[in-house]
Amino acid sequence: MQQSELQQGKKFTLEEVVEFTDLIAEKLDNAIDKVDNINHKTHVLSVNASIEAARAGTYGRPFGIVATNMSELSEETTKITEKMRNDTKEILQVGSLIKAQSKDFRGNRLSDLALVNIDLIDRNLYERTADVRWWATDGSVVDALTQKTSESYDAVSKRLAVILQAYTVYYDLVLADADGKIIANGNPQYSSVNTMVADSRWFSSAVKTKSGGEFGFESVHRSGLVDNNLALIYSCAVRENGDTKGKVIGVLGVIFKWESLSQTIIQHTPIDDDEKKNTRICVTDDDGVVLADSDNKMLKDKIQFDKKTSLFSEKKNYLFTDYGGLECCIAHALSPGFEGYSTGWHSIIIQNLGSISKKA
Template sequence: MDGTNFTLRQRSAALPGAVDGSADGGDATPERVLALVDRAAGIAATKVEAIQAITSQTRILALNATIEAARAGDAGKGFTVVAGEVKAVAAEVARLSTEMNGELRDAFRALKTVGERMAAEMSGQRLVDLALNAIEIIDRNLYERTCDVRWWATDAAVVEAASRPDAANCAHAASRLGVILSAYTVYLDLWLCDREGRVIANGRPDRYPGVAGHSVAEEGWFRDALATSSGDDFAVADVMPCDPLGGVPVATYAAAIREGGQPRGRVIGVLGIHFDWAPQADAVLRGVRLTPSEQGRTRALLVDVAGRVLASSDGQGVLAEMVRLPAGRGGHGFAVEPGGRTTAFHRTPGYETYRGLGWSGVIVQEPARQAGR
């Protein structure tokens, strides 16, 4: 009996305790909650196993007591009753521990399922918010471009050169455009075009000597600007490589140059400004606030209305890759693929008078377990 008592005491001392203080030292994230659910489920299962083992030993003790009472004859009859009660109690504890094990297992399974859904929803919505932040920054940046082009189209030197495109006026306009470029470094070049679409002056003739005389008559931004109804309007083209500027991707904004610089004046030319797209877009995508653990498994993208990649944080697929956005209400949403990849997006909300071109910010994130594969 002494050996059995020692075994019981030893087993009780070996039972694992509740979740220790180290559980409070982790990050307050959905993933941490799920890890704690798994830990609690493991502790509960271990406790139940320990209770069942103790119950089994109790039944053995009751059996041994019954045998010893039988050997004692009449003197052991009272002890037989006690042994029977101990056996019944052990059986009831065994039944309850079995029920508890099943109920706890089901409860923890359901809790983990809910936790996984919450974690996916919170993670997905956070990525949507990051996508929104990226496209909003771009929108505000491009809104400023629309203001620039409408303002500079009224510059006296620009208007004079469009009105009387002689050599002196064109040279003065080119000089004036160069001064503007020295202060606005986000542009590659500024082009002053006549009504026929011929570039008659540009701000960086030394860097781009082949621009003067170049025809933009077939460019959409030129035709759209020529057709605007007032000086409050502007035209814009999607990001495309510009051959006269060395094939560099540019976002081109344009406004009509009007007689006398007046908002309703007769159209006498077009000013096109070429935004240096890549470094500006890259800066926005590099600024997406990812945690250190996310950086190696996450791509931040800007895509046009057709899903064409305009910029990517890893520099891959620019102007070539097509991305299929998940379905979403209100121009935003996310989807998780069976393998765990999450794609989140938010379509441009526009900014002030700039409605945008239907572009979207996109975040594509691989699951943590696949990082580095």
């Protein structure tokens, strides 16, 4: 921290204030040491002067008075320097207190931001569960799986295309029959018709549901149905006559543009640009597999650090630990859920504090 920066009215972080406080204390300590050294020489000089004055007898009395005054001045200086040393210790204690409060402030702020991120994701994805359950009862969807004609397949494809025009958050909407063969899709850009999806998680989980009020799901993955783009797929069983308790006759899947949501939220996390240079913002599953990431390592990286299991078990908290060879603040928030829906994922913000770890 330079004097010119202070004069220019620059804003400083708490860490920089602590650094400046420590610097002041160090300079004061050095100055006190120098005063002590001079005072010691003065004391020695006054003692020698008293001795010489005593030897000089009557002629040395004036010099003796000066020596006495020098001794008194030395004693007073000693008291002053001792007080200054105590004051310096108090400055250092204040610096330590600020440093502790600074860490708490940082951790709480970052964990709050992590919570906002995952809450936004939960709220948005809840809408996807509502969409697929609603559209699974659409007349054209039920008719296509009931009539099984080229005309009904064409009609449902057109209907799905219309829905896609209004809901741009999806890559595609696909409809599979009970055997797991896609019979129609809404986006002509993707040729998924006749693809077998019976073994896919989104299809099988929907088939196992007990009513139309439930839904299936496949987490973040690169979907071959949409040119291997990162996607989430929400699904719902289509039932006879659109009855929520009817027999399963097929499955509707909605293929969500995961990166459009997740990366937008991460990129707009309210952290200063300078701070972002030392910050990684991501969302992971329980195993730490990265699902969304400011470093763009989705599905390619796994977040691991000491006490991760403990931190992941908490709704919201933070810790300071070694990560990648550097001291870091790792803030965490668990998916809070919205209207009964929760991804169960973890929102993490890792901020490098800039100091090299002392770990061997």
